[in-house]
Amino acid sequence: MLLIDKNAHEIPDEAGEALRLTPADNPQELAGQLAKVTRVEIEFPKFRDGRGFSQARLLRERLGFGGDIRAVGHFIPDQFRFLRDCGFTSFALPEGRTAAQFAAVLGGRQSGQLLRRHLERAREA
Amino acid sequence: MGLQVITANRLRDGVTIWFAGAAGWGERFADAAVYDDAALEAALAASAPGDEARALLDLRAIPVTEGPDGLKPAQYREEIRARGPSVRADLPAGRWRESGTALPPLPSADHEAPAAGIYRYDEYDRAFLRQRAAEFGDQVARRLSGELSEDEFKPLRLMNGLYHQLHAYMLRVAIPYGVLSSVQLRQLAYVARHFDRGYGHFTTRQNIQFNWQTLEDAPRAMAVLAEAGLHAIQTSGNCIRNVTTDEYAGAAADERVDPRLYAEIMRQWSTDHPEFTYLPRKFKIAITGAAHDRAAVRVHDVGIEAYPGADGAPRFRVFAGGGLGRTPVVAVMLREDLPQAELLRYLEAVLRVYNTLGRRDNIYKARIKITIREMKPAHFIQMVEDEYAALPAGYCVLEDELVEAIRARFPVPTFTRADGGALALALGEDAEFAAWVARNTQAHRHPAYVSVAIALKKPGAIPGDASAAEMELVAELADRYAGGEIRVSHVQNLVLAHVAKDDVKPLYDALKAGGLAVANLGLVSDLIACPGMDYCALATARSIPVAQRVAERLAAREAAIGTLHMNISGCINACGHHHVGHIGLLGVDRNGEEVYQITLGGAADEQAAIGQIIGPAVPTAKVPEAVEALVDAYMATREPGERFIDTYRRVGAKPFKEAVYAAD
Numbered sequence: 001m002l003l004i005d006k007n008a009h010e011i012p013d014e015a016g017e018a019l020r021l022t023p024a025d026n027p028q029e030l031a032g033q034l035a036k037v038t039r040v041e042i043e044f045p046k047f048r049d050g051r052g053f054s055q056a057r058l059l060r061e062r063l064g065f066g067g068d069i070r071a072v073g074h075f076i077p078d079q080f081r082f083l084r085d086c087g088f089t090s091f092a093l094p095e096g097r098t099a100a101q102f103a104a105v106l107g108g109r110q111s112g113q114l115l116r117r118h119l120e121r122a123r124e125a
Numbered sequence: 126m127g128l129q130v131i132t133a134n135r136l137r138d139g140v141t142i143w144f145a146g147a148a149g150w151g152e153r154f155a156d157a158a159v160y161d162d163a164a165l166e167a168a169l170a171a172s173a174p175g176d177e178a179r180a181l182l183d184l185r186a187i188p189v190t191e192g193p194d195g196l197k198p199a200q201y202r203e204e205i206r207a208r209g210p211s212v213r214a215d216l217p218a219g220r221w222r223e224s225g226t227a228l229p230p231l232p233s234a235d236h237e238a239p240a241a242g243i244y245r246y247d248e249y250d251r252a253f254l255r256q257r258a259a260e261f262g263d264q265v266a267r268r269l270s271g272e273l274s275e276d277e278f279k280p281l282r283l284m285n286g287l288y289h290q291l292h293a294y295m296l297r298v299a300i301p302y303g304v305l306s307s308v309q310l311r312q313l314a315y316v317a318r319h320f321d322r323g324y325g326h327f328t329t330r331q332n333i334q335f336n337w338q339t340l341e342d343a344p345r346a347m348a349v350l351a352e353a354g355l356h357a358i359q360t361s362g363n364c365i366r367n368v369t370t371d372e373y374a375g376a377a378a379d380e381r382v383d384p385r386l387y388a389e390i391m392r393q394w395s396t397d398h399p400e401f402t403y404l405p406r407k408f409k410i411a412i413t414g415a416a417h418d419r420a421a422v423r424v425h426d427v428g429i430e431a432y433p434g435a436d437g438a439p440r441f442r443v444f445a446g447g448g449l450g451r452t453p454v455v456a457v458m459l460r461e462d463l464p465q466a467e468l469l470r471y472l473e474a475v476l477r478v479y480n481t482l483g484r485r486d487n488i489y490k491a492r493i494k495i496t497i498r499e500m501k502p503a504h505f506i507q508m509v510e511d512e513y514a515a516l517p518a519g520y521c522v523l524e525d526e527l528v529e530a531i532r533a534r535f536p537v538p539t540f541t542r543a544d545g546g547a548l549a550l551a552l553g554e555d556a557e558f559a560a561w562v563a564r565n566t567q568a569h570r571h572p573a574y575v576s577v578a579i580a581l582k583k584p585g586a587i588p589g590d591a592s593a594a595e596m597e598l599v600a601e602l603a604d605r606y607a608g609g610e611i612r613v614s615h616v617q618n619l620v621l622a623h624v625a626k627d628d629v630k631p632l633y634d635a636l637k638a639g640g641l642a643v644a645n646l647g648l649v650s651d652l653i654a655c656p657g658m659d660y661c662a663l664a665t666a667r668s669i670p671v672a673q674r675v676a677e678r679l680a681a682r683e684a685a686i687g688t689l690h691m692n693i694s695g696c697i698n699a700c701g702h703h704h705v706g707h708i709g710l711l712g713v714d715r716n717g718e719e720v721y722q723i724t725l726g727g728a729a730d731e732q733a734a735i736g737q738i739i740g741p742a743v744p745t746a747k748v749p750e751a752v753e754a755l756v757d758a759y760m761a762t763r764e765p766g767e768r769f770i771d772t773y774r775r776v777g778a779k780p781f782k783e784a785v786y787a788a789d
Contacts, residue, residue, distance in 0.1 A: 023485075026481075047277065047280075047403070048280060048363070048403055049403065049485055050363075050400075050401070050402065050403025050404060050480060051480060051481055051485075053399060053400045053401075053402075053403065053480070054400055054477050054480050054481050057400055057477075061517055061520070062515060062517075076273075076277050078264065078281055079403070081399070082397075082399035082400075082402060083399075085399035086399050086400055101272075104263075105260075112397065112399075113393070113394060113395075113396060113397050113398050113399070114253070114392075114393040114394075114396040114397055115390065115393035115394045115396075115469075115527075118393060118530070118531075119527055119530075121249065122526075122527070122530045
């Protein structure tokens with residue numbers, strides 16, 4: 001299994017306690033267990049199933065989880081930016097994908113919603 | 126099974142192709158080799174040896190039958206696919222353009238968008254759109270090289286507005302809340318002329334569709350659009366789509382809050398939204414700010430009514446779960462009086478509940494209307510409220526500072542012209558002009574101005590289609606008479622929102638010379654129709670010919686008939702919004718024959734209602750006379766001042782049913 005971080009750099013797999021969420025799981029029901037783990041793995045059975053994006057945001061923003069959130073299963077390089085924006089920090093690449101394919105989609109343009117980018121521009125100006 | 130031929134579409138340009146055996150693939154049905162059952166399997170294998178299937182879409186065998194002129198596809202859809210649209214004999218199927226030809230300079234190259242009331246895109250926005258076009262070009266290259274599978278590529282292609290339809294790829298370009306500058310309309314005409322077959326189709330979601338695109342050139346067309354601030358981002362796919370609004374926004378006399386500001390804010394909020402781009406299904410938002418709802422907010426996934434609160438600040442009434450398609454529903458109200466600062470926070474809560482709980486096991490049950498129905502509205506509303514209450518404080522607050530920054534990019538048109546009396550004078554002299562003014566103009570908030578609708582519905586024409594030359598004429602007239610601003614309406618017409626009364630007659634004369642002064646707004650021939658089986662891969666019936674025949678049959682009487690909204694859909698997906706037509710027609714396939722179900726009593730405005738089926742479906746050839754029978758029944762029953770829908774609401778369906786089915 002090839003593992004990358006949010007900059008598409010290959011990283012070693014670290015030991016540690018992990019929880020695993022499937023799309024139908026409600027992260028809020030795991031609130032009590034989060035303190036005991038260093039990583040939550042969010043599973044994408046198919047890349048079109050976008051529930052994992054909400055799960056990651058809930059973990060970060062509602063439950064304040066500061067550990068590693070890892071995408072596992074089927075996702076594609078074109079989702080990399082959105083995954084990072086929702087709080088994912090490590091990525092177990094699907095069979096046949098390379099780190100270079102994920103690195104390639106990070107160049108080119110800025111991340112984030114158009115509205116946020118405009119807001120940041122307005123504040124900088 | 127009998128005889129069959131092998132067909133596919135070429136991945137790189139979408140063109141329909143036919144397997145000719147040893148001669149390879151050809152572009153004409155006549156090229157196709159014919160196989161019986163025994164030979165078919167070997168022929169299918171020979172048609173795409175090794176990994177050649179990668180360069181094909183939908184490789185399959187289809188049955189053929191003996192027709193008067195030799196063999197033809199057994200299914201009518203395949204016959205249209207073999208020939209081209211039945212309504213455009215001038216556009217045969219097959220390769221229609223060569224890629225990579227040199228093109229003239231872009232209209233945007235020597236025009237700055239001067240238009241008054243339009244959100245001003247700047248270099249940053251154009252750079253973003255160029256990047257998106259380049260990114261799509263990269264995705265296309267990865268698809269053509271085989272790095273992305275069709276399964277993986279399709280959602281990316283759709284999120285960039287590119288479908289594969291019956292004859293070719295179709296590009297749906299977003300026209301945010303239906304507002305265009307003349308430069309943008311010229312740029313669309315340029316794409317129609319140089320990247321398509323000379324025309325475009327304006328849709329009920331205030332967008333434009335080009336029916337004849339190739340995959341390999343679509344990124345180039347998108348790059349052209351980017352130069353005028355246009356794009357196709359999120360016009361398809363399971364994401365938040367183009368936000369629509371009232372085509373008279375900022376001009377209508379009955380407007381309370383200008384909805385374009387909030388439509389633009391929601392556009393920016395939803396563009397590249399990291400959490401809500403892989404939703405269970407597509408998500409459509411509409412907003413209105415007028416007393417009369419011209420944006421159909423109650424039949425959208427989320428509909429918003431903006432109104433001034435007691436302190437004068439805008440408040441928002443939020444509806445959700447409306448929609449048409451195979452399960453037509455009028456929306457439920459979630460919130461009566463949301464303050465401006467909370468608008469996006471609340472939408473985030475609605476979308477998060479939907480993203481989490483919307484069904485993903487069945488595409489036909491995945492829209493939010495089904496989520497709400499299955500959960501029961503009260504429970505859904507409670508979940509949204511809980512989610513909303515739990516959002517971090519300060520998260521996604523729509524601050525005044527941000528609203529004002531976006532407002533500042535909407536220059537306010539100045540209405541400096543006085544009413545010199547030219548309009549009143551011309552009305553007295555020209556009865557045809559007066560009839561057009563009565564139908565196609567709308568009161569403006571400034572007394573010396575009106576809004577003018579340009580109907581793209583000449584009786585017998587294809588509803589919503591406009592040629593490149595017509596687009597260029599409208600752009601020219603917008604520059605001359607309307608501050609360079611054009612609107613696309615959800616009834617598939619164009620609108621010049623701010624025209625000085627003194628300019629109405631010269632505008633009319635120029636439109637008339639261009640064949641665009643059709644005085645039929647809101648009348649029978651101003652009907653809404655989807656593209657139907659002439660273009661669409663999903664359709665089960667041809668809506669355009671039915672629309673043409675109905676319009677031709679009733680056009681001579683329609684001024685006497687008065688306001689009557691007719692909607693025609695070519696399949697159950699209801700892109701022609703037949704459920705909300707005063708008269709709705711739904712084309713269905715009954716054992717290979719196209720027949721039409723008739724519904725009555727639908728409405729999309731503040732009295733939104735889903736039309737009711739009045740009886741058995743009618744054969745296509747009998748649809749015009751059935752509609753005429755409905756109209757006759759109305760004319761015989763109406764009281765002074767009553768529109769068709771008013772009479773229907775007063776007397777019910779009985780006299781109409783009797784009229785249609787009397788002869789049976």
